[in-house]
Amino acid sequence: MQSTPxxxxxxxxxxxxxxxxxxxxxxxxxxxxxxxxxxxxxxEQALNALRNQRQQNGAPVPLSTYEVLLLLNxxxxxxxxxxxxxxxxxxxxxxxxxxxxLPPDKANVGTARRMLMDAACQRLFQVGRPDGIIASTDxxxxxxxxxxxxxxxxxxxxxxxxxxxxxxxxxxxxVRLNHLRDVTYRMLIAQLEACLDPQxxxxxPRHFQHFGASLALTCAAYERVGGLPNVPxxxxxxxxxxxxxTDTPIRKSPQVRxxxxxxxxxxxxxxxxxQLRYWEAxxxxxxxxxxxxxxxxxxxxxxxxxxxxxxxxxxxxxSADGLTRVATDLMVDAYWLRGQLNQATYxxxxxxxxxxxxxxxxxxSYWQSVPIKAAISELRLLIQSMNAA
Numbered sequence: 180m181q182s183t184p185x186x187x188x189x190x191x192x193x194x195x196x197x198x199x200x201x202x203x204x205x206x207x208x209x210x211x212x213x214x215x216x217x218x219x220x221x222x223e224q225a226l227n228a229l230r231n232q233r234q235q236n237g238a239p240v241p242l243s244t245y246e247v248l249l250l251l252n253x254x255x256x257x258x259x260x261x262x263x264x265x266x267x268x269x270x271x272x273x274x275x276x277x278x279x280x281l282p283p284d285k286a287n288v289g290t291a292r293r294m295l296m297d298a299a300c301q302r303l304f305q306v307g308r309p310d311g312i313i314a315s316t317d318x319x320x321x322x323x324x325x326x327x328x329x330x331x332x333x334x335x336x337x338x339x340x341x342x343x344x345x346x347x348x349x350x351x352x353x354v355r356l357n358h359l360r361d362v363t364y365r366m367l368i369a370q371l372e373a374c375l376d377p378q379x380x381x382x383x384p385r386h387f388q389h390f391g392a393s394l395a396l397t398c399a400a401y402e403r404v405g406g407l408p409n410v411p412x413x414x415x416x417x418x419x420x421x422x423x424x425t426d427t428p429i430r431k432s433p434q435v436r437x438x439x440x441x442x443x444x445x446x447x448x449x450x451x452x453x454q455l456r457y458w459e460a461x462x463x464x465x466x467x468x469x470x471x472x473x474x475x476x477x478x479x480x481x482x483x484x485x486x487x488x489x490x491x492x493x494x495x496x497x498s499a500d501g502l503t504r505v506a507t508d509l510m511v512d513a514y515w516l517r518g519q520l521n522q523a524t525y526x527x528x529x530x531x532x533x534x535x536x537x538x539x540x541x542x543x544s545y546w547q548s549v550p551i552k553a554a555i556s557e558l559r560l561l562i563q564s565m566n567a568a
Contacts, residue, residue, distance in 0.1 A: 197294055198248055201275040203302040206243040209312045209327055209395075210299035213249045214291035217256040218318035221440065226265060228321045230272045234328045245327055246273040248299055252281050252291045289414035292391060293407040300398045300406070309402075310334075314395040315415070319440035320345075322393070329435045330395045338380045338428045339400040342419075343393025343435035350441050357458035357468065358441070364551055367558040368476055369431070374565055375477070376484035380428040389429070390451075391415035393437040400427050423527040469548035473557040482508045483530060490526045509533060510542040 203210075211229060215222060229247050232240040251258050262276055281290060296313050303311030314330055316322055323329070326343070333341045347358060365387040373383035394415055401407075404425055408417035422429060441455065461468060482505045489501055502520065506513035511533060523529035537543065549557075 197250075197277055197279075197298045198275050198302065201246075203246070203306050204243045204273070205306050206241070207246060207303060207306050207311065208308065209245040209314055209331065210302055211245060211247045211314045211316060211327070212292065212295035212299050213247065213316055213318055214252065214288055214295055215249060215254070215258060215318035216252050216288075216291070217254050217258060219257040219261045221319040222258060222261060223265065224321050225316070225318055226272075226274065228324070228326075229316075230269060230274075231324060232322075232327045233324045235325065235332075240327050242271060242273055246275055246302075248295050248302075249274060249276045250291050250295050251276065251278045253286050254278070287411040288391075289407070289409070289411045292414050293409065296401065296407050300401050303398045309397070309399045311398050312395050313398060313401055315391050315393070316437060317392045317439065320392045321438045323436040323438075326393075326435060326437065329432065333430045333432045333435065334395075334397065336380075336430070338430035340389075340396040340422055340427055340429040341394070341435055342386070342389035342429065342431040343395070343437055344386050344431075344433050345388050345390060345392050346436060346438045347441045348438055352441065353462055354455050354458045355441065357462065358455070360551055360555070361458075361468065364470055364555050364558070367555065367562065370562055371476065371558065371565075372480055374562070375480040376487065378428075381430050384433050385431045386433055388431060389415065389419040392439045393435060394418070395435075396422070396427075403427070420531070424525060424531055426525040426527045468551040470551045470554050472546050472549045473554055473561055475542075475546035476558075477561065478508055486530065486533070487526055490520065490523075490529060493520060509537060510540055510545065511536045 213225065218225075226247070226249075232245070234240055249262065251262065259278055262274075266272075266274055266276070279294075281287075292315065296315065299313040303309075303313070312330060312334060314327065330341050330343075347355065349355065369385055369387045370383060373381075373385060391414070400422065404418070404421040404427070407414055408421060410417050419429075439451070458468070485501065485505050489505070499517075502517060503513045506516045509516075515536065516533065519529055519532050523532070
């Protein structure tokens with residue numbers, strides 16, 4: 180006999196009651212969160228992909244082990260009606276829904292995702308799962324059939340955060356070429372990074388993405404950084420920075436995959452759709468994208484690794500010569516860097532402060548940006564020469 184789904188929660192944005200009408204299953208391991216605003220054209224595909232999750236042996240992921248928390252915020256389309264009908268068709272699917280009307284100053288993706296992730300964390304702690312996983316995706320995104328299973332596999336290998344590979348569908352638009360070129364450039368940097376500053380938890384092959392369309396982390400990691408930072412947009416980037424700052428082990432796994440929309444009129448003011456519009460504007464004026472010079476990237480990564488090594492050995496030896504060399508190469512004051520080394524609690528905090536210092540010093544003017552095609556060619560040659568050595 181099929182169960183009858185609980186009614187949609189029609190709420191004001193009060194965190195303490197969000198999703199409280201749905202008791203978490205005692206077997207819950209993963210809570211998937213989706214913020215949605217006027218996404219009736221995409222939601223069904225997104226939900227279908229989550230409903231049909233598989234394990235590596237092909238068996239379904241047990242519905243008792245995961246849930247989907249969907250927040251419909253400030254919707255003026257047919258999203259609510261569509262979700263009501265969906266839950267009637269699939270009453271056993273653990274889809275937990277709240278409908279909220281956020282005030283204008285809070286009606287943004289940052290607030291919505293933070294409400295969701297806070298609720299997911301609370302629910303996992305409620306069933307005694309500090310190692311439970313909060314997995315974020317978007318309403319215009321279709322996750323891979325093994326998305327949940329692959330996330331869990333990566334976390335079992337020792338990381339606490341998993342950034343998934345975000346793909347886009349071919350759409351025939353010229354701007355897609357800009358996107359693919361940008362992805363190539365960033366993937367080459369990720370490969371160079373794996374060579375010059377390798378991290379055991381994130382070996383090659385890996386990628387560069389850590390965005391809300393596919394980002395998962397344990398409750399313990401989420402709580403350690405104080406939750407999702409209180410920003411109106413780019414909340415995923417702010418969370419990633421907070422995790423880096425505390426040396427949280429992060430894996431950017433090519434096995435964890437989603438496919439997202441390439442629309443240029445997104446639901447947020449700042450995000451992927453804005454990037455697509457930027458590339459469109461470049462194409463219309465026959466300009467090329469300018470990026471960081473490969474030699475600057477190389478020098479920064481080499482010295483990040485040197486500084487990391489000094490940090491790891493800081494209680495054993497104080498290498499003034501080594502630190503002076505790093506400071507010189509990064510164009511920051513050696514005395515200042517020594518002070519940062521002694522004060523920082525985490526290496527991530529030390530490196531963030533160093534990068535911020537670079538951005539306001541001679542480094543920023545010394546290295547000129549270069550056309551992205553030239554940068555790609557140079558990065559490829561650099562990696563080939565390193566592999567041949």
